[in-house]
Amino acid sequence: MCSLCRSAACLLLFSAACGRDEPTRRVAMPAHQVLAMTSDLQAGGDTTFASRNPFSGNQQALAEGERLFIWMNCAGCHGAKGGGAIGPPFRDADWIYGDDPASIFQSIQQGRPNGMPAFGLKMADQDIWRIALYVRSLGDATRAPPQGGPTESIRRGQPGGAAGGQ
Amino acid sequence: MAVPLLALCTLLPGCDRQPGQDAAVTRGTVESRPSSATFPTPFPEGEWGMAAKDYSSTRFSSLAEINTSNVAGLREVWNFSTGVLRGHEAAPLVIGNTMYLVTPYPNILYALDLAKGGALKWKYEPGPSRASQGVACCDVVNRGVAYEDGRIFFNTLDVHTVAVDAETGKELWKVKLGDINLGESMTMAPLVVKGKVLVGNSGGEFGVRGWLTALDAASGSIAWRAYHTGPDTDVLIGAGFMPFYEADRSPNLGVTTWSPDKWKLGGGTTWGWISYDPDLDLIYYGTGNPGVWNPGLRPGDNKWASSIFARDPDTGEARWAYQWTPHDEHDFDGVNEQILLDLTIGGQTRKVLVRPERNGFMYVMDRATGQVLSADPYGPVTWAKSIDLRTGRPVLNEEMRTGNRLATGVCPASPGMKDWQPASWSPRTRILYVPHNHLCMDYQGVEANYIAGTPYVGANVRMYSAAGRNDTTHRGNLTAWDPAARKMAWQIPEKFPVWSGTVATAGDVVFYGTMDRWFKAIDARSGKLLWQKQLPSGVIGQPVTYLGPDGKQYVAVLSGVGGWAGAAALGIMPEEDPGIALGFAIAVKDLPQHTPQGGSLHVFALP
Numbered sequence: 001m002c003s004l005c006r007s008a009a010c011l012l013l014f015s016a017a018c019g020r021d022e023p024t025r026r027v028a029m030p031a032h033q034v035l036a037m038t039s040d041l042q043a044g045g046d047t048t049f050a051s052r053n054p055f056s057g058n059q060q061a062l063a064e065g066e067r068l069f070i071w072m073n074c075a076g077c078h079g080a081k082g083g084g085a086i087g088p089p090f091r092d093a094d095w096i097y098g099d100d101p102a103s104i105f106q107s108i109q110q111g112r113p114n115g116m117p118a119f120g121l122k123m124a125d126q127d128i129w130r131i132a133l134y135v136r137s138l139g140d141a142t143r144a145p146p147q148g149g150p151t152e153s154i155r156r157g158q159p160g161g162a163a164g165g166q
Numbered sequence: 167m168a169v170p171l172l173a174l175c176t177l178l179p180g181c182d183r184q185p186g187q188d189a190a191v192t193r194g195t196v197e198s199r200p201s202s203a204t205f206p207t208p209f210p211e212g213e214w215g216m217a218a219k220d221y222s223s224t225r226f227s228s229l230a231e232i233n234t235s236n237v238a239g240l241r242e243v244w245n246f247s248t249g250v251l252r253g254h255e256a257a258p259l260v261i262g263n264t265m266y267l268v269t270p271y272p273n274i275l276y277a278l279d280l281a282k283g284g285a286l287k288w289k290y291e292p293g294p295s296r297a298s299q300g301v302a303c304c305d306v307v308n309r310g311v312a313y314e315d316g317r318i319f320f321n322t323l324d325v326h327t328v329a330v331d332a333e334t335g336k337e338l339w340k341v342k343l344g345d346i347n348l349g350e351s352m353t354m355a356p357l358v359v360k361g362k363v364l365v366g367n368s369g370g371e372f373g374v375r376g377w378l379t380a381l382d383a384a385s386g387s388i389a390w391r392a393y394h395t396g397p398d399t400d401v402l403i404g405a406g407f408m409p410f411y412e413a414d415r416s417p418n419l420g421v422t423t424w425s426p427d428k429w430k431l432g433g434g435t436t437w438g439w440i441s442y443d444p445d446l447d448l449i450y451y452g453t454g455n456p457g458v459w460n461p462g463l464r465p466g467d468n469k470w471a472s473s474i475f476a477r478d479p480d481t482g483e484a485r486w487a488y489q490w491t492p493h494d495e496h497d498f499d500g501v502n503e504q505i506l507l508d509l510t511i512g513g514q515t516r517k518v519l520v521r522p523e524r525n526g527f528m529y530v531m532d533r534a535t536g537q538v539l540s541a542d543p544y545g546p547v548t549w550a551k552s553i554d555l556r557t558g559r560p561v562l563n564e565e566m567r568t569g570n571r572l573a574t575g576v577c578p579a580s581p582g583m584k585d586w587q588p589a590s591w592s593p594r595t596r597i598l599y600v601p602h603n604h605l606c607m608d609y610q611g612v613e614a615n616y617i618a619g620t621p622y623v624g625a626n627v628r629m630y631s632a633a634g635r636n637d638t639t640h641r642g643n644l645t646a647w648d649p650a651a652r653k654m655a656w657q658i659p660e661k662f663p664v665w666s667g668t669v670a671t672a673g674d675v676v677f678y679g680t681m682d683r684w685f686k687a688i689d690a691r692s693g694k695l696l697w698q699k700q701l702p703s704g705v706i707g708q709p710v711t712y713l714g715p716d717g718k719q720y721v722a723v724l725s726g727v728g729g730w731a732g733a734a735a736l737g738i739m740p741e742e743d744p745g746i747a748l749g750f751a752i753a754v755k756d757l758p759q760h761t762p763q764g765g766s767l768h769v770f771a772l773p
Contacts, residue, residue: 071615072617072620073617073620073621076622077620077621079739080626080746081742081743081745083739083742083743084737084739084743085738085747085748085751086299086301086621088737089738089739111297113296114297115299115300115302116300117297117300117620122617146737146738146739147758148735148737148758
């Protein structure tokens with residue numbers, strides 16, 4: 001049974017049984033203790049998931065997030081100030097995959113279909129939260145998206161967009 | 167005296183069509199001598215069989231029905247929506263009565279029936295990985311398809327080459343040649359030479375190691391692969407390698423001109439144009455910028471990035487090589503087209519190649535030996551004072567060096583005096599028609615961190631018009647250049663960089679497009695504007711001309727702004743973030759006012 005348990009949730013549910021059968025297989029998962037949730041529905045009544053950024057309001061974390069944004073080459077695709085290029089801009093009101101902290105966290109951790117790489121195995125969650133804090137701070141709810149952006153093509157469901165293609 | 171094209175055709179591979187199919191050549195007004203490119207084209211004159219028209223890359227058509235006295239009456243006869251947005255850079259091919267075109271990502275291949283007004287015959291969708299959009303530095307473009315022997319060949323953004331049956335659209339083979347997780351992609355149009363499909367990778371902004379690969383046209387298996395950095399065995403440099411300049415003859419320069427192991431991220435990618443000389447049996451093509459834009463991170467000449475190779479097409483063995491820009495400090499990729507001509511120089515006829523090079527110099531080289539015969543600026547150049555013809559090396563202007571310092575007023579800017587957009591040649595006027603940029607920049611090298619699959623750049627760049635930092639009236643040119651006289655004949659300034667291709671015809675008309683949506687016909691001798699039509703979106707495609715099934719001459723071009731130059735029109739915010747798109751977008755931040763995105767083919771003819 002333990003060989004089937006590849007997720008933290010699964011291990012939590014079956015940890016007692018695993019502990020008796022194969023004590024050496026019990027694994028702590030420090031890199032993924034704080035998981036982001038983008039759904040209001042949680043299975044099993046578990047409340048260890050986060051929906052807000054643990055660094056919310058933390059100026060030092062914001063500065064760290066900016067440093068990491070450059071260092072992890074986020075700037076290379078999104079622009080040093082989030083103006084967009086290969087990847088979409090952050091400085092407007094339009095967020096393709098959601099602007100709540102958990103959605104931004106997941107976009108970075110998991111990657112996204114049209115060319116956003118998955119960073120989750122290469123960065124500690126705390127650093128992803130710091131970057132997410134910085135990215136969220138670039139947004140401007142009063143700024144309409146610039147003409148011709150990727151969100152338009154994705155929303156129209158053209159080939160390659162979230163609604164169409166492969 | 168005119169040589170019957172049908173007779174020539176039987177001597178050449180690929181010319182196996184029935185006489186009826188060649189009948190189009192004899193209708194209408196066609197100059198029946200071969201194009202004055204050095205060699206006869208392997209396709210009938212009324213077709214457009216490869217992106218560059220012929221192996222010499224002249225982009226010249228002998229069709230003369232449309233000429234200076236009647237082109238003012240040209241009108242659109244049909245159009246076709248590609249169903250895709252982003253930059254449409256391809257050249258449509260016309261083989262027999264079928265037109266073939268490939269779109270930007272997702273690289274849909276369309277076959278259109280010219281006997282039925284462009285009706286769709288079939289389409290083929292290769293389904294490239296959606297994630298490949300994330301490793302395309304300069305928009306998700308594709309520069310066109312190739313044809314030989316009943317097969318269409320093209321590359322997909324996610325590093326596959328595909329062969330499709332030209333009649334039915336059925337996939338024949340599809341091979342994966344690289345990995346997007348290493349930042350690789352593909353955007354170039356293949357070239358088919360002697361049964362081998364020549365294809366190269368993109369990714370010089372992602373620390374990719376560049377290569378040119380030859381695939382067997384029938385099976386797709388790899389015949390040979392030449393890398394552009396690393397040991398001689400990888401670069402296919404062997405006993406037959408005879409570079410013209412002595413300093414280029416040391417062994418393993420692809421390793422020794424780099425700090426240890428930096429050649430593995432060395433760039434030198436292959437996303438531009440290949441030419442072929444069937445007499446010398448050599449292919450010619452250039453390589454991209456060295457990996458990482460900050461030159462301070464890669465001391466040494468960085469061979470063989472920003473170079474040109476002459477290779478044996480059967481084995482890939484290098485015959486000679488020459489580096490346009492040793493230790494490039496400005497992103498001067500060396501991948502532009504090279505036009506093969508016989509020119510009279512110093513009273514002698516020389517077999518040359520003419521290269522409107524990214525770094526701002528118009529090179530004329532002996533294509534047998536690799537000697538630079540002349541190299542003259544074809545616009546404002548400040549990074550170098552000249553090219554020393556004794557050594558072949560640029561004489562640098564020290565103030566313009568980058569590295570971990572800021573250089574201001576560097577001309578040309580990183581897209582060069584000219585980027586990928588190809589020139590054309592008229593044997594009648596002996597003029598090269600060059601679509602290009604009029605830009606300068608400030609450029610500073612900064613720290614860069616290599617993470618596979620993400621950009622590896624390390625430079626802050628701001629571009630602006632060469633006419634002045636705030637100028638928005640003059641950022642591009644259509645220049646008529648006389649390569650024998652080594653000077654400009656005349657020039658048409660344009661508001662935006664002229665990012666489209668050009669075609670020259672025996673009617674003495676030259677066609678080109680602008681990013682602010684104009685498709686233009688000019689007089690090949692005077693440059694006078696004879697006709698223009700505004701299209702739905704900016705024009706960055708390669709115009710072509712051909713004979714339709716009715717014997718009339720047609721001109722076709724894609725509309726759809728994008729590419730590196732068009733990034734500002736693709737939904738980004740350069741005024742808030744001036745460094746984006748590697749500093750290009752801020753230079754053309756007014757572009758969205760002049761064009762939306764689009765994706766359509768437009769075909770024109772006389773009434």
